[in-house]
Amino acid sequence: MRDRIPTWRGRGPLVALETLGSADRSTAVIAGDPLLLAEFRGGQWALTSGRFDAQQVPLTDRERGDPFGGMEAILEKLAESGAVSSELGAYGFFGYECAAPPGAARGEPRSDGIPDAWFLFTDRVEHTDGTLRDPQAGSLPGDPQLFAHTDLSFEEYSRSFVRIREFLRQGQSYQLCFTYPIRRRYSGDPLELYEALCRRNPAPFAAFLEAPGFAIASSSPERFLTCSTEGRVEAEPMKGTARRTGDVAVDRERLEALQRSVKDRAENLMIADLLRNDLGRVCQLGSVRAVDLAAVREHATVFQLVSRVQGQLEEGVPRSELLHAAFPPGSMTGAPKARSVELLRTLEQGPRGPYSGILGYWRADGTMDFSVLIRTWVVAQGEARCGVGGGVVWDSQCDEEYEESRIKARAMLWSYEEAIHQAARSVAP
Numbered sequence: 001m002r003d004r005i006p007t008w009r010g011r012g013p014l015v016a017l018e019t020l021g022s023a024d025r026s027t028a029v030i031a032g033d034p035l036l037l038a039e040f041r042g043g044q045w046a047l048t049s050g051r052f053d054a055q056q057v058p059l060t061d062r063e064r065g066d067p068f069g070g071m072e073a074i075l076e077k078l079a080e081s082g083a084v085s086s087e088l089g090a091y092g093f094f095g096y097e098c099a100a101p102p103g104a105a106r107g108e109p110r111s112d113g114i115p116d117a118w119f120l121f122t123d124r125v126e127h128t129d130g131t132l133r134d135p136q137a138g139s140l141p142g143d144p145q146l147f148a149h150t151d152l153s154f155e156e157y158s159r160s161f162v163r164i165r166e167f168l169r170q171g172q173s174y175q176l177c178f179t180y181p182i183r184r185r186y187s188g189d190p191l192e193l194y195e196a197l198c199r200r201n202p203a204p205f206a207a208f209l210e211a212p213g214f215a216i217a218s219s220s221p222e223r224f225l226t227c228s229t230e231g232r233v234e235a236e237p238m239k240g241t242a243r244r245t246g247d248v249a250v251d252r253e254r255l256e257a258l259q260r261s262v263k264d265r266a267e268n269l270m271i272a273d274l275l276r277n278d279l280g281r282v283c284q285l286g287s288v289r290a291v292d293l294a295a296v297r298e299h300a301t302v303f304q305l306v307s308r309v310q311g312q313l314e315e316g317v318p319r320s321e322l323l324h325a326a327f328p329p330g331s332m333t334g335a336p337k338a339r340s341v342e343l344l345r346t347l348e349q350g351p352r353g354p355y356s357g358i359l360g361y362w363r364a365d366g367t368m369d370f371s372v373l374i375r376t377w378v379v380a381q382g383e384a385r386c387g388v389g390g391g392v393v394w395d396s397q398c399d400e401e402y403e404e405s406r407i408k409a410r411a412m413l414w415s416y417e418e419a420i421h422q423a424a425r426s427v428a429p
Contacts, residue, residue, distance in 0.1 A: 004126060005191060005208065008032040012050075013120050015091035017360060018206040019369075026129070031091040031361070033124040035084060037211075038074060040098065040117035045070040050122075052083065067098040067117050068320035068327070071362065078121060079364040085123040089363035092119030092209065093216065093373065096352040099328040099341055112380045114214050114353055119362075152180045154402055160347050161398045167343050168394050175270050176334040178347060178401075179356065179389030182409060184416055186384035188423040190215035193377055193384060196418040201411035202300045205371035207359050214380035216354055221299050222306075222372040224329050224358045227322060229366050231313030233279060237271040237331045238372075239391055240264030240294065240305030243407045255303050259296055263395045264305055268294040271391075272307040274330040274337055281325040283311030301411045319366055329372045332356035334391065354378050355387035375412065386412045 008014045014032035034050035036057065045064050047054035056077075063073040071090060078084055094117045157180075164176050186193065194208045194217035201219045209216040225235040242258040244251050258264055272290050279288045288311040297306045313322060334340030355378065360370035377384045388408045390401055 004030055004128070008126070009210065013037060013211045014209075015120055015361075016208045017091070020202070020204045020206070028128045029361070030126045030128075031089070031120060031122050031124070034120045034122045035078060035088075036074070036121040038071070038090075038092075038117075038119045038121065039115035040067050040070070040094075041115040043100075045074075047074070052078065052081070052121075056081065066320070067094060068323040069318075071117075071119065072318055072320040074121065075362065075364050084364075086365075087123040087125055088121070089123075089125070089361050090119040090121050091361045092211075093117060093354050093357055093359040094323070094327065094370075095354045095357040095373075096328050096332070098357065112214070112353075112378075112383070112385075114378065114380055117357075118209075118211050120211075151182045152405075154399075157402045157405075158398050161392065161396075161401065163347060164392050165394075168392075173340045173343055174335050175267060175391045175393045176340055176343060176347070177332050177356075177389060177391045178344065179332070179352065179387045180349060180405070181352075181355070182386050182388060182412065184384045184413075185382060186379060186416070186419075187382050188419055190217055190377075190379045192422055193217045193379065193415065193419040194219075196422065197375070197377060197412070197415040200300075200415040200418060201375050203375060207371065209359065214378065216359065216373070216376060216378055218359060218371070218373055218376035220359075220371040220374050220376065221297070221302075221304060222329075222331065222374060224360070224370040224372050225322075225326060226369045227313065227319060227367060231315075231317075231366070233283060233311045233313055233322065235275045235279065235309045235326065236306055237268070237275050237309065237329070238297075238304050238306045239268040239271050239331055241390065241404055241407065242303045244299075244301055244303060251303075255296055255298070258303050258305065263393065265294045266395075267391050267393055268305040268307055270335045270393075271330045272309055274335045275307075275309040275326070278326045278330065278337075279309060279311040282314055282317045282322050284314050287312035302407065319362065319368060327358065328356065329358065331391070332372065332374070352387060353385075355385075375408070377412070377416070384416060388412070 008030050011033045016030045018028040020026050035052040037048040063070045097116045197219045203219045203221040205220045207218045222238040223236040227233050242254045290309050292308045294305045354373050357373050358370040362368040377386050388405045390404045
């Protein structure tokens, strides 16, 4: 896929999505040459014409102010125009702040100029299959441990941890996913950062998005949800992490310890139950069920516990209501979700932006597939930014939770250093 991205770059904004299947085989799609561009900013959708006149896609005030309902309306109006092919779909992201109810205040505008949501509508896509990722990590000078520093000191983390414990003691939440940003100066090519990230943190759901003024490079281990044409829904919440060392014996011990961990399993089951509740609001009675509870998945740098929650969408329920019910990802908020989101706003340094939102596609035939935007760099205005964190429960230990966030940061910072190193080599005489 990556050797095809430069060709598509010449046609303007693009979104490239890659899903890793069994035996390291991948399927990928590159979408570009837009009919329309749409961005959600300040609580309103704004459309920009591409190959299609945006004036021919009128939105009601309600649609314009609803991140999910507005998206659905745009897709429907484009499909009804008769001027597009059956490949019509929307490719892009919903940022975390889209969780605010339609019409609600979403805080101050972002200083980096990145919208709360951005999508490219097109019927021109390229599909590829095969082994698309380089299975060998590139060399990097220096000790990887040098890159395991973060932008939040242990003392600062500890102060937030104390507040979280108090919220848990009061019963306001059972689990809070506390996160913080990491910022680095970056003026290089975002595609080089994406390639380095996929080498250093290979994961099942990779994505590269390039839009006017910003780019997103993601290699996420977590799927948010899929929905079929027939309305079959599946979500894959992820909670519970153990670091891999590269030593087979040590890694086996850590995998087995993660499987036995009462705390990590409890975290995962909390979020699986939260997803059952979310899907139960829009799915047929009795169709929602959890399967493969707290199963271990192996990634290049970590082991993680993942559950699967399935359901059948109620007849006549629009896809936008499915997203309203399930967004933001429960693994990135806590339980109960609504109150946890409110509490996290008082704990964190500012808006999360794209981080811990979702990225993927939503097609006119009703199919959708979104990953959770974790292990993700957002590049804008000469800066690369990512977020890290983890769920805190009553049994959590401050030092262990802080170290877990550093484990997640390590692969991100390693990929950043590799991209910087590669850029320096490319300009060396």
